[in-house]
Amino acid sequence: MTAALGSGSFLHIEKLSKHFDEAKAVDQVTLDIQQGEIFALLGGSGCGKSTLLRMLAGFERPTSGAIYLAGEAIDELPPYERPINMMFQSYALFPHLTVAQNIAFGLERDGLPKSEVRARVQEMLALVQLKAFAQRKPHQLSGGQQQRVALARSLAKRPRLLLLDEPLGALDKKLREQTQIELVNILKKVGVTCVMVTHDQEEAMAMADRIAVMRDGRILQLGAPMDIYETPNSRFVAEFIGNVNLFSGPLVVDKPDHVVIESPQCKHYVSHGITGTFGMKVAVALRPEKICLSLTEPKLEERELPQEMGHNQVQGVITGLAYFGSFSTYHVRVDQEMTLKVTLSNAARHEERCLSVGDAIWAWWDGSDVVVLTQ
Numbered sequence: 001m002t003a004a005l006g007s008g009s010f011l012h013i014e015k016l017s018k019h020f021d022e023a024k025a026v027d028q029v030t031l032d033i034q035q036g037e038i039f040a041l042l043g044g045s046g047c048g049k050s051t052l053l054r055m056l057a058g059f060e061r062p063t064s065g066a067i068y069l070a071g072e073a074i075d076e077l078p079p080y081e082r083p084i085n086m087m088f089q090s091y092a093l094f095p096h097l098t099v100a101q102n103i104a105f106g107l108e109r110d111g112l113p114k115s116e117v118r119a120r121v122q123e124m125l126a127l128v129q130l131k132a133f134a135q136r137k138p139h140q141l142s143g144g145q146q147q148r149v150a151l152a153r154s155l156a157k158r159p160r161l162l163l164l165d166e167p168l169g170a171l172d173k174k175l176r177e178q179t180q181i182e183l184v185n186i187l188k189k190v191g192v193t194c195v196m197v198t199h200d201q202e203e204a205m206a207m208a209d210r211i212a213v214m215r216d217g218r219i220l221q222l223g224a225p226m227d228i229y230e231t232p233n234s235r236f237v238a239e240f241i242g243n244v245n246l247f248s249g250p251l252v253v254d255k256p257d258h259v260v261i262e263s264p265q266c267k268h269y270v271s272h273g274i275t276g277t278f279g280m281k282v283a284v285a286l287r288p289e290k291i292c293l294s295l296t297e298p299k300l301e302e303r304e305l306p307q308e309m310g311h312n313q314v315q316g317v318i319t320g321l322a323y324f325g326s327f328s329t330y331h332v333r334v335d336q337e338m339t340l341k342v343t344l345s346n347a348a349r350h351e352e353r354c355l356s357v358g359d360a361i362w363a364w365w366d367g368s369d370v371v372v373l374t375q
Contacts, residue, residue: 013056
């Protein structure tokens with residue numbers, strides 16, 4: 001059966017749903033993924049991302065909808081007939097087998113000739129740079145090396161689609177960051193299409209070509225990592241992806257090239273128009289790294305504001321300070337309702353500014369650096 005819809009995509013998911021009794025784990029998801037793309041399903045626990053992945057693998061039957069791979073319907077096929085492989089968070093390596101034997105296991109089960117199995121194993125060992133560890137057992141490897149063995153085993157059968165379930169969740173933070181780059185390089189070298197599930201926003205941002213943010217079984221926003229981060233389409237996405245400061249207030253000026261929102265803390269001059277209605281209540285999303293701090297009131301000529309002073313700036317007191325090496329995070333108490341989170345880069349070894357807890361401070365930002373959210 002050939003897909004009528006999404007024929008330009010490699011993987012097409014059409015109105016896919018999965019119900020467990022009355023609960024909708026996945027609710028009418030339609031999605032197109034291109035060949036060679038690394039695609040991330042991102043969301044919190046219970047959002048439906050793992051259920052969607054399991055339906056792609058064939059471990060769960062859809063309640064309704066269809067899945068097409070390269071134009072062919074696969075939602076009725078059992079897992080072993082799908083040209084798909086899945087790598088689990090636990091890696092599921094056989095402890096009694098060597099690295100080479102683990103990689104060869106699936107190939108031998110498929111009845112490939114021994115010479116082809118040997119050649120494929122050597123190819124995979126070279127790909128993941130583990131030739132020197134071929135005769136070791138899994139317990140003799142580091143976490144990152146075990147992860148690469150699991151990846152090599154998953155790629156050995158040359159799947160058309162690779163599914164990754166929290167692929168780096170078992171690694172510590174530093175090793176996870178290092179392995180993200182290695183994993184992406186391997187996947188791009190092979191050219192396999194990949195769908196990964198993660199609850200870790202940084203992992204999704206670092207690895208994926210595109211991200212789908214999920215909640216309650218639905219996709220809230222779909223786009224490239226930069227698009228999701230810089231232009232979230234809702235309060236939930238803005239808060240889920242990275243850190244954000246949210247102001248609320250009515251739209252008091254609504255022009256084609258700019259709007260003004262009046263929050264209890266200040267007036268916000270936004271140097272781009274929105275689709276809105278005068279007087280409607282909206283939220284202003286401001287990322288911590290977009291904010292500048294100064295001990296004195298910023299000068300009008302330093303600003304991106306054609307309006308009078310008082311827009312896009314607040315006074316506050318630093319109530320918290322954390323040093324993270326490459327950057328520092330400041331908590332600036334503005335009023336009883338709001339404490340701003342501000343991130344400043346530590347570009348110089350010895351900074352001229354010496355901001356301390358208790359300092360009275362000005363926080364300000366440009367009108368192009370905020371996003372107005374209507375939902």
